[in-house]
Amino acid sequence: MTEKIARFFEERRPQTPCLVVDLDVVEQNYHALADALPDARIFYAVKANPAPEILRLLTGLGSAFDTASVPEIEMVLAAGCTPDRISYGNTIKKEADIRRAFELGVRLFAYDSEAELEKISRAAPGARVFCRILTSGEGAEWPLSRKFGCDLPMARELLIKARGMGVEPWGVSFHVGSQQKDLTQWDRAIFEVAQLFRELEVLGIDLGMINLGGGFPTRYRSDVPNSQAYGQAIFDSLRRHFGNHLPETIVEPGRGMVGSAGVIESEVVLVSRKSATDRKRWVYLDIGKFGGLAETMDEAIQYPIEVLGDDGSDAAAEPVILAGPTCDSADVLYERAEYRMPADLKAGDRVRIHATGAYTTTYAAVCFNGFAPLQQYCI
Template sequence: MDEIHRLLSGVRIEETPFLVLDENRLRENARRFRAAFPGGRVFFSVKANNHPQVLQLFAEEGIDFDVASWGEIELLAAAGVPAERMIFSAPTKIPRHIEQAYRFGVRVFAFDSELEVEKLARLAPGALLTARIAVDNEGSFWPLERKFGISPEEALRLFEVAIRLGLKPHGLTFHVGSQNSDPLAWVRALERLRPLWKALQQNGSPLSCINIGGGFPSQFDQPVPAVEEIAREVLLRWQGWFGGQAELWVEPGRGLVGDAGVMVTTVINRARRNGHEWLYVDTGVFHGLIEGLEMFHFPYNILSKKQDEQRIPFIVSGPTCDSADVIRSEVYLPASLTLGDRLYIFPAGAYTNSLERYNGIPFPPVMLTGIKAKVGV
């Protein structure tokens, strides 16, 4: 609680809920990542936290940016970030976003399907391509390999297609899954890429970079490896495997912002239901704490100022009329908690405020039809 008190000491907001981000921690994280991967490029995954001041801060710290939509590019442009500091790493992109990004000056695009290569050839002629390779996600809290990635063999074939269509092979990329606590996960992924890297060299299509993606963890209820530990395992192999022939790229999201945020909430109700104590607070999984949803079930830390009292298990829930709005299904908190008491939920720097316009994509417009209906209601 001491660190939370320090963080809140300069905050003048009384009404909850609100999210507090620690600028000093954000800058420290940026410098740690850059120091851990000397000579590499660090790209912040904008989807993790798209607040303009966060983007501006990272730009000042020499961090580049991974975008997933034209909306995220617009945010970065407003912060003064030039196109050459952006890569479009979403493997599946909305066609008009490709066109807009290309016109703006973005030149590096990821892919993991033949149709995506064809889209890029038509909408971003001459673009630099990175192939998203499917790798094992063992050690991750939330695996991603089911939806994304291709085999090295398929990547080799699709690079040949890309060359015929006037595109330029540029690199390989992968993702070891969200919140990965195994430092060797990145090593196993690089091992899987090595034969493809060599084959492309032998075919006369040497690549310029390898992007080891994100997955860098924040501490919830269990200790996690620091970025320095993960980087050490990667760099021990890097020189022998790829030497000076490839630039090392890193693409953290949560790892840069997760531990910098605390969600401040207030208890608005308490009830006993089916033998369980329930606390209801004024924000929930649909308003910034989505990773508490049962399908994700990230174990947020939840603290109260009442430190010295008997603790009992609670189910902590958000305010909405939806039974899925449960932030954590069992957490020990002071037994006397009641209306008006504050709770502090963390790490909350990632995937909280960015959910208002996730991946920079707005909700679709609404149109009512009928004789008297008006468009855009």
């Protein structure tokens, strides 16, 4: 946690739960990735955290944006970005939304099926399109399912079809899974994409772009490689498989851009046991899965959690089960993961949940059980 965030909590004492994002950290993360991948264009994944302050900051730094909906496109434009720096990267779009994005000036669209390609050709004639391929997601803490992308043979056919449908087949995209710590995963995908580029070149289709997706991590409870390590691994792979004929490359960081910039402060609502012999106490916070911590599903993302006033002594800590405040049995954050908290923890104590700048405010339900959406402060 930065001194600026600590000072904000101390001076403002905001009502919990709330998220505080340090914009200086966002800027540092942007520069770190830009320095690590100097030949790639950064398209910030707006879905990670669309706060206007973040979008304005990144626009000023020169970032482009990966968007998933028309409202996200409108948010980015309102932040001062021009439409030539926007990609409509969702492969599942209403035709009316494609048309509206095209009217707003967006000219870069993703697809992974013939039906989606047909919609784009009708609603966005002349646009550039890129086809998303499937990846395994192996090694990612938040793997992406088979919901997005198609296999290589289908991608080849879809890019060939695009040529005759009034749009420009421009590139190929993939995503190796969110919070990806295995540096080799990009190499596997880049190898497949390079093969596809060469096959299409023989047919007279010269693709110009490879979208390397996201996957760049935030440090939670264990160390992750730094931006330079990712940059070097990706650059080496591009050189190995494309030689000196490198296409335009773009990356779509979300978590890696804003995750480490945010801290949530929460209040303990209740500490209890289910029986006199329970080894673990239940600790209920005023934030849970439906308040912004949806990524605790299956305990996939394990946030660092600090109890205010705790001296960090393991001797004074006991294992706990962490849960949210709602009347929903699914609202349990961590039961298997070994979280420990002070033996004298009580209702009213405050905890800070670190590295929560990404995928929290955007996952928060709108008044589920009457609880207000997660409040956010960007400083």
